[in-house]
Amino acid sequence: MSDVNSAGPGLAIIGWAVTSPFGIGREAFSEGLAERPVHRQAVEAGEGPAGTVCLVPDFDPRAVLGKKGTRSMNRVTGLGVSTIGDLLKEVKGERFVPERTGLVLGTTVGSAQSTIDFTRGSLTGEKPYHVEPGLIPYAVMNGAAGQCAIWHGVKGPNATLAAGRAASLLALNYARRLLLTGRADTVLCGGAEEYSAARAWIAERSAKNDAPSTALGEGCAMFALTTEPTGRATLATLLAVKAMTCSDGDWRETVRRCVEEALEAADVKPSDVWVVSPSDPLVRPVRPSGRCSTTSSTSVAVVSPVTELLGETHAAVRALQLAAVLSLAGRSPESAGQPAVLTSIDESGTVVVAVLKLS
Structure with a gap:
């Protein structure tokens, strides 16, 4: 996967927005990380596999965005449109030129529910083409990214990346390439996932190493990147993104090599790293504000x-x-x-590491 590896000039993150089971907005998210209870909901058998799920509380696209244009909007598109709206409130101004602003969204399959509903309609209708026409734009994988761009008037490059748990970091890298090649001046990028009965059934039947007790969640986080943050505070600088494939099952060794190469590309010494955000399966979790010892005399924060x-x-x-x-x-x-380091692994074999400098 060397074609997705990149380094070179750092790119500025000038804004971010989030919608999560803690609630809508950055304030709810930050408070949630400080031990605020997450919104969990029991699902009865029949609606989906029985169990507990983590939903964005009281989120309904029509209620949040209004009735116009949302009659057939699925949940993942609503999450994306709402979150990007919050992001644009923060960064919109002289830097927001619609024709020079791109959008990159990481996803798994788009909306599994819309795809299955559309397929079911084509099989059960009187004729195959007797389907709900409003479902068509949302039944394709890139439907959410396209609708987000239409809703907010983003006219630059538009891309959807389907790469499992690594999708959001690869979206950052794709945004980086758009900026460094001059195809956009600002790129809105991140990842979105919805909860639905269809996704729950797919997750249950395809589960391999995931713990059965792991609840499904949903949410969206988006970031604004630019090459020239003139007149606007920079929150962080994206220095490098590296990707590798683990083909022999030795995840730790692959992650180690990927981290080393990413740090080298970013010109960052391992001893200088201030915070690490590790992938779930490889590192025992600690509290967000905690510290853990490293092999050197320094310490690193672990999110x-x-x-x-x-x-x-x-x-x-x-x-x-x-x-x-x-x-x-x-x-x-x-x-x-x-410096901050984020790592991601996916059961498909993909390992991705991003290095940033916090501001």
Whole structure:
């Protein structure tokens, strides 16, 4: 996967927005990380596999966005449109030129529910083409990214990346490439995942190493990246993204090599790293504000995997994890100028590492 590896000039993150089971907005998310209870809901058998899920509380696209244009809107599109709206409130201004603004969204399959509903309609209708026409734009994988761009007037490059749990970090890298090649001046990127009965059934039947007790979650986190943050505070600088494939089952060795190469590309010494956001399966979680010893005399902050708080959010997990890192940095003055490392692994064999410098 060397074609997705990149380094070079750092790119500025000038804004972020999040919608999660803690609630809508950055304030709810930051408070949630400080031990606020997450919204959990019991699902009865028949609606989906019986169990507990982590939902964005009281989120309904029509209630949040209004009735116009939302009659057939699915949940993942609503999460994306709402979150991008919050992000644009923060960064919209002279830097927001619709034709020079791109959008990159990480996903698993888009909306499994819309795809299955559309397929069911084509099989059970009187004729195959007797389907609900409003479902058509939402039944394709890139439907959410396209609808988000239409809703907010984003006219630059538009892309959807389906890469499992690594999708959000790869979306950051895709945004980086758009900026460095001059195809956009600002890119809105991140990941989104919805909860639905269809997704729950798919997750139950395809589960391999996932713990049965892991609740499904949903959410969306989006970030604004630019090459020239003139007149606007930079929250962090994306220095490098590296990706590898683990083909021999030795995850730790692959992650180690990927981290080393990412740090080298970013020109960051391992001893200088201030905070690490590790993938869930490899590192025993600690409290978000905790410290853990390293092999040197220094220490590194470890941001707990958000899965233990928000449930399994698949394609959105690393975007939510980056939001957690930025939230921690925002309340930690000592983080200014310090490097951060995010790692992601996916059972498909993909390992991705991103290195940032906090501001």
